[in-house]
Amino acid sequence: MKILVAGGDGFLGSHMVDRLVEDGHEVAVLDRFPDNRTRHLGHLEGRVRLVPGDRAARETAAEALKGQDAVYDFVCATNPAVSWNDIPLEIEQNLLPAVQFFEMAAEAGVRKLVFVSSGGTVYGPAEGAADEARVPLPVNPYGIVKLACEHFLRHVRAKRGLAYDVYRVANAYGPRQSVTSAQGVVAVWMRRILDGEVLQVRGDERTVRDYVFVKDIARLMTHSLRDLSSSDTFNLGTGKGTSIVDLLEIFRRVVDVPFRFERTPRGPSDATVSTLDSRKLLQHYPGFRFSDLEDKVRETWQDFRARHRCA
Ligand SMILES: NC(=O)c1ccc[n+]([C@@H]2O[C@H](COP(=O)([O-])OP(=O)(O)OC[C@H]3O[C@@H](n4cnc5c(N)ncnc54)[C@H](O)[C@@H]3O)[C@@H](O)[C@H]2O)c1
Numbered sequence: 001m002k003i004l005v006a007g008g009d010g011f012l013g014s015h016m017v018d019r020l021v022e023d024g025h026e027v028a029v030l031d032r033f034p035d036n037r038t039r040h041l042g043h044l045e046g047r048v049r050l051v052p053g054d055r056a057a058r059e060t061a062a063e064a065l066k067g068q069d070a071v072y073d074f075v076c077a078t079n080p081a082v083s084w085n086d087i088p089l090e091i092e093q094n095l096l097p098a099v100q101f102f103e104m105a106a107e108a109g110v111r112k113l114v115f116v117s118s119g120g121t122v123y124g125p126a127e128g129a130a131d132e133a134r135v136p137l138p139v140n141p142y143g144i145v146k147l148a149c150e151h152f153l154r155h156v157r158a159k160r161g162l163a164y165d166v167y168r169v170a171n172a173y174g175p176r177q178s179v180t181s182a183q184g185v186v187a188v189w190m191r192r193i194l195d196g197e198v199l200q201v202r203g204d205e206r207t208v209r210d211y212v213f214v215k216d217i218a219r220l221m222t223h224s225l226r227d228l229s230s231s232d233t234f235n236l237g238t239g240k241g242t243s244i245v246d247l248l249e250i251f252r253r254v255v256d257v258p259f260r261f262e263r264t265p266r267g268p269s270d271a272t273v274s275t276l277d278s279r280k281l282l283q284h285y286p287g288f289r290f291s292d293l294e295d296k297v298r299e300t301w302q303d304f305r306a307r308h309r310c311a
Helices: 011-022 058-065 080-085 087-107 141-160 185-194 214-226 244-254 293-310
Strands: 002-006 026-031 049-052 070-073 112-118 163-169 171-173 199-202 211-213 232-236 261-264
Touching: 002 011, 002 058, 011 026, 011 070, 011 214, 026 058, 049 058, 058 087, 070 087, 070 214, 080 087, 080 141, 087 112, 087 141, 112 141, 112 214, 141 163, 163 214, 171 185, 171 214, 171 293, 185 199, 185 244, 185 293, 199 244, 211 214, 211 293, 214 232, 244 293
Parallel strands: 002 026, 002 070, 026 049, 070 112, 112 163, 163 232, 171 211, 199 261
Antiparallel strands: none
16 A cells, blocks of 8 residues: 555654555655654665655645555654643644644545544543543643544544544553653653663652553554554553553663662653553454563663664
């Protein structure tokens, strides 16, 4: 298939690109490429078409969307912490451009758009593993806008026939995660260790997250390509909660350099316990097992250390 990955030079997007190329698809990547070059796709030079530019720019988006069968949209301008303090930014940068892009995809004749929502924020601060039947009650503007995007996809499907899938993804981690963003505790801690800074351990035994390895996410999101006419919403997390204290213990076993940490209270934008029930998606992958957290934190640490040495 011909597939466009918007935001495909980022963390999740680049792993999706790897997966799609491996599966034999013809892949184009629309990204701002902030460093004026690809950060994560150099190894695919000549095998993917790069379309540099802003997803919000109509000409760029139109060029990228032309002739595509499906689109994966990974573009995002904020993170939950930024969004908590800047609602207008969240609406301007994440809602309006996304909805405009959905309509343009429909106009261009794309058959399906795959959108990445946020399993950690759309459900709001409720206990227990959420399944898709739980009524989403987000309190963070980031989750509110993600949910609004999900609703607008339903609107665009009704009005223009664009099929869509939504994946409400849990806490992703793995190689290539941004070290500059405040999102992603695994990446943030690794960057701090490599720079000799003190780790901030925010929260306690009740601060529980569902950490899911990025390559597992990319593999499971290929489900959307099995039927380009269907539309659905899926959780994508392991269903297993790990507290911030347990994660620190994993770091102590895996990280082979000394590091310092300090405990700080939970922030107002953090849900206490956030895990996802993904059985609806997993029924399509009989026998699938999520990667082991400790193994993959080790693999991620090795990747971060190698990149840090190069830098
Ligand atoms: N990282 C996580 O834990 C996580 C969890 C759940 C959902 N998500 C969602 O997954 C998506 C991707 O997240 P990520 O962590 O890979 O982020 P990322 O910042 O690594 O990737 C985003 C990419 O989009 C590009 N981009 C940003 N604005 C753009 C624009 N206007 N036009 C073109 N390109 C633009 C960036 O250059 C970057 O390459 C986001 O929608 C995010 O909300 C992420």
